[in-house]
Amino acid sequence: MSSIENIYKPYLMRVEKITNEAPDVRTFRLKFANPEDAASFSFKAGQFGEYSVLGEGESTFCIASAPTRKDYIECTFRRVGKVTSALSKLEEGDTMSFRGPYGNIFPIEDWKGKNLLYIAGGIALPPMRCVIWNTVDLRQDYKDITILYGARTVADLVYKHELQEWTDRPDIKLVTTVDPGGETPDWKGEVGFVPTVLEKMAPSSENTVAIVCGPPVMIKFTLPILSKLGFKDEDIFTTLENRMKCGFGKCGRCNVGKVFVCKDGPVFTLAQLKELPQEY
């Protein structure tokens, strides 16, 4: 990278499409305001960026669309803090900014010829959606693709259209679940917490990698079950979401042990996480 480049200067993006996913959860489809930026931009599954309404600060999310889908990027966020509240107020056609891509990637090349088991909870499907679509778009390169997705309630499930699309596809196995009490009368999925449903599903660990992302409590109870099913620590992947500001290992915020989540991550194997202090 040239030293005269301002690494803090974002791309200006046009909000092309807004999808309401769940209460307070939105997906933005963003197009580069400058066509030259669009032409030179590329990223890989697992990378993240800094999204911003100029004047309100920046917020960190993974790129939720697949690199195989060109011309745009998507992000999905829940309205929680200052920046996401400002983002929520944007309308289609408005301008916002994006900086990225940053961080490492899901090693989908290494996964070729393997079964993929995606396990996501709640708002943690978005950081995984990129790699899911990426591998689904390259479907012939992988064996079985299984997705287990859980949320607190039916309303909290994000990407409802895509869940339907994955359900309808014979080459993807999708299991959805909601926490007990979160079901609706016409709910056809599972009822139960993700780890419990996973244990019942008992997927084979043979030639399989598991990609897990969710709230800490889900991760905590899911990992032992994967181990019980025979998954090795090297075959379990996750993406960390430490607080970040710069995105390139300078501001110090996401430093965990000798690792910077923004540079060395956000994608880690369980084997790598076990080497780190529990400061994430």
Next chain:
Amino acid sequence: MSMEIKSIQKDSLDKLFNSLKSRGNLIYAPVKVKNEVQFDFVEKFEQITDDFIQTTQSVKNSVFPKIETLFKFVKTGKEVKMLDMDMSLIPEIVIWGIHPCDVWGFDSLRAIFTWDTHDMFFEKRMDKLTIIGMSCAKADDYCFCTSVNLGPGSTKGSDVLLTKTGNGDYIAELVSDKGKALATSMPDVFVQAVQSKKEDFLVVVEKRFDSESLIPKMQKKETFDSPFWVTNSLRCLGCGACAYVCPTCACFDIQDEGYGARNIRFRCWDSCGLKQFTIHTSGHNPREVQSQRWRQRLMHKFAYMPERNKVTGCVGCGKCSRACPVDMNIAEQLQEIDQKM
């Protein structure tokens, strides 16, 4: 790089000052302010003092300002326009009379700001610096430069290092090409060396520990997990003063601010010692208690930076210990780790 040695007579020092000033440099030098000595931009040679052990603040502000505007932006209706900063406005600065520890602080900052991606604000400001260091004739119990591979006469990082001799004249070591060029351009100031042995004029700083032996100890898992950190940070207020005065602390925040049509995105100092530094919007905080944050500060400097950035994130100036409102002494703690772990 071979070092050339010259002399500057005591009466010539103001000539050096005036020449640098007349060439359009800003001069950032130690001045007495009430009971303290602080670096400030000076107009006259007479304002400068060399009668101090340490300034309260470091000089990192010169290359890593407390607030650095990254770009401006203008919002008109739904349109947003970003405006670049005019980097040509960054002035040539001479840092005058800075002690060797503070000088080497720039090296730690450089290791962070040029790590993979290059921060143009830092690099541009660094390019515009001329560093005229001054060896230390005095020290106090907080000083521990000799424990971190530096010393009161260390030339590392200076363009020119001056050492005041017994008769008031200076030994001038021309460390860098910039320093040599400066000396060549002022032959009446930088004269033939009459004296080149500076050791007699340096203060002796006791070695408290050895960073070469300390670093591998800091990198051990047992050290990280030791109750040492809780015991030694119980009185920490989490005020962040240590990071504020530190020549090497580089953690920062990025914020937006608007004044009507004048909007800026800026980078400002932050600290891993502050509770808000790592807290998520959800309320989850990866380092939720102060002992974890104090441990992070020392680990970053003595375990992580040596491995990742190939530098030690500490120059042994002791500014943090002098500034600490509850008298936590970093050298004492590092010494204890080096002895016990």
